[in-house]
Amino acid sequence: MLILNIGEGKGKTTASVGQIIRSLGHGFKVCLIQLFKDNYFYGEQNILLRLENLDFFSFVKKHPCYLGNVNSEKLVNLCDSAMKKLMELTSINSKRYDLIVLDEFNVALRDKLINENEFVALIEKLSRKSNVIVTGRGSSKILLDMADLVTEMKEVKHPYKNGVQAQRGIEY
Amino acid sequence: MLILNIGEGKGKTTASVGQIIRSLGHGFKVCLIQLFKDNYFYGEQNILLRLENLDFFSFVKKHPCYLGNVNSEKLVNLCDSAMKKLMELTSINSKRYDLIVLDEFNVALRDKLINENEFVALIEKLSRKSNVIVTGRGSSKILLDMADLVTEMKEVKHPYKNGVQAQRGIEY
Numbered sequence: 001m002l003i004l005n006i007g008e009g010k011g012k013t014t015a016s017v018g019q020i021i022r023s024l025g026h027g028f029k030v031c032l033i034q035l036f037k038d039n040y041f042y043g044e045q046n047i048l049l050r051l052e053n054l055d056f057f058s059f060v061k062k063h064p065c066y067l068g069n070v071n072s073e074k075l076v077n078l079c080d081s082a083m084k085k086l087m088e089l090t091s092i093n094s095k096r097y098d099l100i101v102l103d104e105f106n107v108a109l110r111d112k113l114i115n116e117n118e119f120v121a122l123i124e125k126l127s128r129k130s131n132v133i134v135t136g137r138g139s140s141k142i143l144l145d146m147a148d149l150v151t152e153m154k155e156v157k158h159p160y161k162n163g164v165q166a167q168r169g170i171e172y
Numbered sequence: 173m174l175i176l177n178i179g180e181g182k183g184k185t186t187a188s189v190g191q192i193i194r195s196l197g198h199g200f201k202v203c204l205i206q207l208f209k210d211n212y213f214y215g216e217q218n219i220l221l222r223l224e225n226l227d228f229f230s231f232v233k234k235h236p237c238y239l240g241n242v243n244s245e246k247l248v249n250l251c252d253s254a255m256k257k258l259m260e261l262t263s264i265n266s267k268r269y270d271l272i273v274l275d276e277f278n279v280a281l282r283d284k285l286i287n288e289n290e291f292v293a294l295i296e297k298l299s300r301k302s303n304v305i306v307t308g309r310g311s312s313k314i315l316l317d318m319a320d321l322v323t324e325m326k327e328v329k330h331p332y333k334n335g336v337q338a339q340r341g342i343e344y
Contacts, residue, residue, distance in 0.1 A: 014191055
């Protein structure tokens, strides 16, 4: 099954963390591959890394918008290591996961940092044997068509708009 | 701060579980008060109950729609114990929590199983000192006005509509 958490609102990654907790609680094996986060995942990491049956891989530790000086070629190369990891998961010798979470891959797709056709082909393979969650604001038309379950997190009201700063434990 | 996770889509509770994990990872103290769930929270419970700094209270273990034979007076009484617990949290002797999650309380409000004015008064007190997340499909106008952060989980595509059954580890 292919699941997409999309939209401009909060909760795309946090809902997938909730799904990871739910799956681990059932004794399932989970793989989380994450792009563009480091300190912003500090809280979750602290707990997740202690739990059994979760493999966690993080690539390109900062969001592209904070990487002003990095040219897109370098970024594509960095994202390529995430794609290689994904490719590994499709090999017949790979460990089998019940749930695979690909956090922020929609952003990499949107910004053309990963090749859409390659990504779609990998997702097609993986989602036959595992539940796959892809998160990130936008999503490509092909993925939306392929997906079984799509939820849009819609911002109705946000304190940023009233000048409130991001809060530790809430926003990161 | 008052946060609402509303809407017909998936991810309201799972995103708040993600928030709990994030908060606990920062060493914060968290209280989860839940209505209408039991087996449907089995996976999450298995993990959450092992974590430090989380107090978890569950009331009315089944969703009202599965409690056909229970009259609404009995349901109101059952929900009243959840309200008493909430009241306890506002007392000056209560343990101080950084995050309080009130799962499915929007549903209890919508179905008039808890008194809106009493609930709003409690939330007003609690959200001055703690971050409070209230989840559930609908939300009252007063709560929406009070809230700092509101996210609507919107169902874009759902496999139920194609006759797919709820899956362990995904839906519950």
